Amino acid sequence: MSLVVRPVCAHELAGAEELVVRSINDLTVRHGFGPIAASRSPDFQAFCLQDDPRGVWLAEEDSEIVGFALSWVCGRLWFLAELFVAPGRQGQGIGNELLDRTMLHASKAGATEQSLITFAFNVVSQGLYVRHGLFPRVPIHLCSAERESLMRHAQGSALRATPIRGTADDYKMLRQLDVATLGVSREKHHRYLLGDPRTEGVFLEDGGECAGYAYIAATGHIGPLAVMHAHAMPDAFRAALLIAGAGHAKQISVFVPGTNNALAIAASQGMRFALPMVLMSTRDFGDWTRYLPRNPGFM
Secondary structure (H helix, E strand, C coil), rough: CEEEECCHHHHHHHHHHHHHHHHHHHHHHHHHCCCCCCCCHHHHHHHHHHHHHHHHHEECCCCCCEEEEEEEEEEEEEEEEEEEEECCCCCCCCCHHHHHHHHHHHHCCCCCCEEEECCCCHHHHHHHHHCCCCEEEEEEEEEEEEEHHHHHHHHCCEEEEECCCCHHHHHHHHHHHHHCCCCCHHHHHHHHHHCCCCCCEEEEEEECEEEEEECCCCCEEEEEEEEHHHHHHHHHHHHHHHHHHHCCEEEEEEEEEEEHHHHHHHHHHHCCCEEEEEEEEEECCCCCCEECCCCCCCC
């Protein structure tokens, strides 16, 4: 049978994510980083499918999933969260077919800016994206450390953390922070995070004024984190590290843009640079000195 590229059904997301895990681990093992991905429930993928099914596509051949793509839109920003082809099937045009479908999503949604985060060492994929007008802009590093070791180096923060409760005023403040740092509101994504019992969301306050927000997962992962002004990033990052360190996770991790001064703090506190990534986009957008992404799919 010939290749079929079609919209995804909700019950197929788990199988699609299994392909994503296999594809990521095949790539990272070949480049000497070892397997880094593990199977997990496709909760964010299901959220995106329900929110806007135009951005979720499946490639199959003989009833076997051979590719998967997922994109989301917030305002004028289209973001490619996932595009993976089964190991052994790269170079057969499947990635091109999926990318063409997801970029139609951007056009239909009226998004004028397009972006994604991919592995810095995946030069084949970068070539595909460059041919579609997305160019490397900002290096991003996955930083990680054992919690006990990190806490031995932890420093205090001048910022006070208070829970994000999801009130109308809270969403107004989150919108102001996102527009200031990224240029778009991400209210639907905040609603998703605040509905996840495994994730803690906090505002970071300085003298009664809101300086930013941070999310910390029960796994010890930090992000997204945003601050209104770049000078608040060091204290905001230290505050997030302290919250993560107070949990029970064995490992603390965070994605830090190379232009962000949180990177120097991560290095000084013993975090190792575990995985190099890169943000690609059709044009410069956002202030990455004031924002730490959650992961390559959520941004």
